[in-house]
Amino acid sequence: MAHRPAGERRLCGGRDDRGGAIPAVNSLPRDLPAGAAQEQFLHVLPRDEALRRFEAALQARPVGTERVALSGALGRVVASDIPAAIDVPPFDxxxxxxxxxxxxxxxxxxxxxxxxxxxxxxxxxxxxxxxxxxxxxxxxxxxxxxxxxxxxxxxxxxxxxxxxxxxxxxxxxxxxxxxxxxFAGSDITAGETLVRRGTIVGSREIGVLAACGVAEIEVWRRPRVGILSTGDELVAPGEPLGPASIYDSNGPVVAAAVAENGGEPVSYGAVPDDPDRLRGAIRRAHAECDMIVLSGGTSKGAGDLTYRLVAELGPPGIVAHGVALKPGKPLLLAVCAGKPVVILPGFPTSAMFTFHDMVAPSLRRLAGLPPRSAAKVQATIPMRVPSELGRTEFVMVSLLGLEDGLAAYPLGKGSGSVTAFSQADGFITVEALADAVAAGTRSEVTLFTPHVTEPDLVIMGSHCLGLEPIISRLAEDGIRARLMAVGSQGGLAAARRGECDIAPIHLLDPATGIYNRPYLAPGMELVEGWRRMQGFVYRRGDPRFEGRSPAEAVASALADPDCHMVNRNAGAGTRIVIDGLLGGARPEGYSNQPRSHNAVAAAIARGRADWGVAIGPVAELYGLGFIPIAEEHFDFALVSSRRGRRGVAAFLAALEEPATLASLRKLGFRPAAES
Amino acid sequence: MAHRPAGERRLCGGRDDRGGAIPAVNSLPRDLPAGAAQEQFLHVLPRDEALRRFEAALQARPVGTERVALSGALGRVVASDIPAAIDVPPFDxxxxxxxxxxxxxxxxxxxxxxxxxxxxxxxxxxxxxxxxxxxxxxxxxxxxxxxxxxxxxxxxxxxxxxxxxxxxxxxxxxxxxxxxxxFAGSDITAGETLVRRGTIVGSREIGVLAACGVAEIEVWRRPRVGILSTGDELVAPGEPLGPASIYDSNGPVVAAAVAENGGEPVSYGAVPDDPDRLRGAIRRAHAECDMIVLSGGTSKGAGDLTYRLVAELGPPGIVAHGVALKPGKPLLLAVCAGKPVVILPGFPTSAMFTFHDMVAPSLRRLAGLPPRSAAKVQATIPMRVPSELGRTEFVMVSLLGLEDGLAAYPLGKGSGSVTAFSQADGFITVEALADAVAAGTRSEVTLFTPHVTEPDLVIMGSHCLGLEPIISRLAEDGIRARLMAVGSQGGLAAARRGECDIAPIHLLDPATGIYNRPYLAPGMELVEGWRRMQGFVYRRGDPRFEGRSPAEAVASALADPDCHMVNRNAGAGTRIVIDGLLGGARPEGYSNQPRSHNAVAAAIARGRADWGVAIGPVAELYGLGFIPIAEEHFDFALVSSRRGRRGVAAFLAALEEPATLASLRKLGFRPAAES
CATH class of the missing domain: 2.170.190.11 (Molybdopterin biosynthesis moea protein, domain 3.)
Structure with a gap:
């Protein structure tokens, strides 16, 4: 890779959630002319003010009407009152x-x-x-x-x-x-309004319209929304993934959210950071559509490139660039020649959140749809949630029904996560002036779906793929399990607090060499799960390790100062195994401490490290060499008082089913029953 | 029309709600062979037993799978668990x-x-x-x-x-x-289940699938549902309506309800009662589709024709014919060669109700969808609701929020009404063993939509087309008016009970000759509306009436014993006018007493009667001759304590707007302000 002077560095724009790219532009491109740097400067606005400016500049109203056959009108929005042309019944x-x-x-x-x-x-x-x-x-x-x-x-x-x-x-x-x-007209009187403007057509509306002989109705045209993702690293789903690439999830998810809010998504794909191609795509989208939604994932130089290209599209142009929102700070809102143009943050949860909070209301107005009415519930926040002063913060939460009401658990994952938004039941809002939400606070949760569905079984703790066939088995019987991956220790704490039924754990007691049982608190019992073989993991063909025993392999690694390891987090059972192997040595990479077997394998596969300890199936997934060391026990801390719950009983039964045992073996695990 | 002996009479089958057609078959076709009559006999089953037999014979399960692109997967149902093929992020x-x-x-x-x-x-x-x-x-x-x-x-x-x-x-x-x-895999771990079988794909699911590079997923195929309406009298919406014809509303509404419940409607149109054509259409639908839904509207002989044709389709055949349900008794449920075949009652509300209650659950199973979870609320039934012993009865209700909670008003319209189902907020269930629901009963209302939206303005009383532009005007400002047409006296009673804000009335006090004001109760005030010219109505060109004064026209009518009138209901202001004109005479047709101007005009236009009294705009709608008599006053009894309500204030303001006055004049009414 060619050396580039530091001054040329331009990093990804709009991806992160801390203002990311944009401060980077201020600080990093020191050899850019002052004007260009200035142009990029974020004037961070409070959320309400940014929204007010955007909506004032847009003055959103339905984009137009079209006539559709009644048979194709389901879900469309009626554009003008429809009167009955006849009496129904038409005769006595x-x-x-x-x-x-x-x-x-x-x-x-x-x-x-x-x-x-x-x-x-x-x-x-x-x-x-x-x-x-x-x-x-x-x-x-x-x-x-x-x-x-x-x-x-x-x-x-x-x-x-x-x-x-x-x-x-x-x-x-x-x-x-x-x-x-x-009598004639006793059901419907000629001239009576059958369906009023703004109504969303359902089967009931179709009934009255058909009864009056209406075969075609005028509905609001669906606004066409051009969707572009920008970034050299983006790959469309279905294509092979390069070593530093990621799949474009924002494009598909924005398209779906547009459709859910009355728009017609028009995909312009993931556009590389080439100024001419990007300008061409944005201009084409602006000409062909009623609205444009871009999303980040931009790389070198594209941050202010996209910004400048949007500014070129016409007046009044950019009305907000940088909003005191978390997630979502780097949001850009513009109105160009009467059409809204939005650049969403690149991080998936930021993108979805800002889309729903700031963009969807205008899209719905363009589509003639009423505002979405979000259901809200009251819940207790069981732990302190820190928040950044000065930004309205939205915290994704999972809801659990406890004895004394609903509890809302913040999903630990950040705005870079695609699952934080997808798996949350809803969110709480932390006002800009608060620096934290205290543990035990009652808070309003805005739901993503109209109803909270109480799970039949709550599992909190470590996640293992072996749980998947069991949960699928339960789903077949209509038992909804809620699985929250909070780690073994997190699961035990949740079990102590009465927040879950079952905590999956794999903790080795260094003093006794016994797995899991020493960690049980009063009121818990151990249900044995399965054994996972841990081993020394390395890239196949590495002559330092090939054909050695674990001890020999570690000795070989320690002998080479260029050899990097990847460790595990303190508290992990595997960490105890690693520390045992190292016997006090602290080689290169010891401080690199991911929390999962997969991260260990990925680091080795990609050359970030040369060896580590992980379980066999994960080594196999990454095509790595594996030298078995010892089995770890993946068991369940069961809260005894929950034994009678339907979900718990079904879980315990499923755990023993032959089909489950077969699935576990297929995944590379050894059921405890067979040990 | 040719004379037919009484024995040949065969009437419409499956149309009404009292068992209609089917008892008719037992009683009327006396010259049919005993076997044929026997075959048609209804063994009326309790609802639960009919449903049990149908579901046991069907054993509904999803009809199959197909692969769809992620971009087309919104709203589809996932057919198998989808695991992540990669870690997300794929690297640290x-x-x-x-x-x-x-x-x-x-x-x-x-x-x-x-x-x-x-x-x-x-x-x-x-x-x-x-x-x-x-x-x-x-x-x-x-x-x-x-x-x-x-x-x-x-x-x-x-x-x-x-x-x-x-x-x-x-x-x-x-x-x-x-x-x-x-770290790699910190958001999604390879092998983790991204979306579970049975999930309905929304934008949030699309996000996680795209992030893992999934471009295509396996979903349940939508069951194809063949939809046929049968009956010589049915005309497709958009076509001209013959003198004894009605528009086919069941076909379009069933198609829409099928789509809403995960099916793919395949319309075979309205098929006339010709045995060969009907057999051909039913067999084709059975071969091409996964399910058939027929609906009545059958005429002469078709009742048992359709029944026999369904029985021909294969075993086990008809499992329930006649269900102790109201509305919906003549429902037929069959399973033929593994496919469900249903004949819905012909009356629109019966058809929709039985579809949703008895058929949709099986359709949803064929589509792989979970049961629809209907929202329920508690409400008070303000009046006694009589019910038929021995049949589970569903009563469509409108909900209104009163000071002491929700009230559920039965919609007075019967199962022949298409609007009863369309305008109801939900329904109450009266068990088969109850003969009535007492006034004041608290009852559970099953809602048709997830939320009850409280209207901003409640109008109960007489309906007039002049109200339409006002309600539309309110809708523009986001004010939802709920209009319940219960007649002038019904409106006054509702106003006395505090159930509405405004009661539109047009009642003439015969003693004083004063409209409306004498009928106000304490706590009400009169708001003047508009005047509607009433007149003597007849078919244009009738030499008995053309060019006469009202008194001359009535004299001419009374002079001809073959001349039939159409009267109005007792209590109507117009009835007082009519009785004044007749001066004690009781001509042919006096006992024919519809409740609306439109019914009067329709009876005259169709030759059921030769003259009556109605308002000018309605005479014009039906192309009738009109001899003006006197204006009636269409005013509003306003409940004084409700004056401060936002909806009431807006109504009063809209009533005085120039645009409203112009609309009223265009409709043929004279605003009171101009009198």
């Missing part, structure tokens, strides 16, 4: 099968003195126009829905009549005028 | 813009003793694979999202560094190992 009709009669003829009818009516020579089936009037002393057979003939003022049910010869009936009771007859 | 990456460093180098850094690090000759932008290791005393510039190079165990934010010459930085604080670095 029979409500039952029977006979159209004159009620006066039957005024004195009784069982003792039945009245005989002569049948008229026509039968009014549905669709038949009556030709014969019902004269006194006569009746006309009529079907439900048939038009009532002249002269008749009621319909008598067939069940309440008796045949009387080939052309007559006998009636033994009187009937009121208007009985079993529905 | 920087969380901020800054420098990849060795934390040990900075252990003693402070403002007094800053540490100088030499910059390595590469910059890790996004997408760049590091080539140079971070050796002690060095740092590598790195962008947010960039892969952390070998040797580094932390990233330091650019803001916390100072430039130190062209190729160095100075750091004044220590940094922890792992700072601002996210």
């Amino acid at each position: 009709r029979a409500l039952v099968d029977g006979f159209a009669v004159r009620s006066a003829d039957l005024a004195d009818a009784s069982a003792a003195l039945p009245v005989r009516l002569r049948l008229n020579p026509e039968t009014i089936a549905c669709g038949v126009v009556p030709a014969v009037a019902v004269e006194p002393g006569t009746a006309t057979p009529i079907a439900t829905g048939g038009p009532v003939p002249r002269g008749a003022d009621a319909v008598i049910m067939v069940e309440t009549t008796e045949p009387a010869g080939p052309d007559g009936i006998e009636v033994r009771r009187p009937i009121s005028p208007g009985a079993f007859l529905s | 990456r920087a969380l901020v813009d800054g420098f990849a460093v060795r934390s040990a180098d900075l252990a003693d850094a402070s403002a007094a003793l800053p540490v100088r690090l030499r910059l390595n000759p590469e910059t890790i932008a996004c997408g760049v694979v590091p080539a140079v290791a971070v050796e002690p005393g060095t740092a590598t510039p790195i962008a947010t999202g960039g892969p952390v190079p070998r040797g580094a165990d932390a990233v330091i934010m650019v803001e916390t560094t100072e430039p130190a010459g062209p190729d160095g930085i100075e750091v004044r604080r220590p940094i922890s190992p792992g700072a601002f670095l996210s």
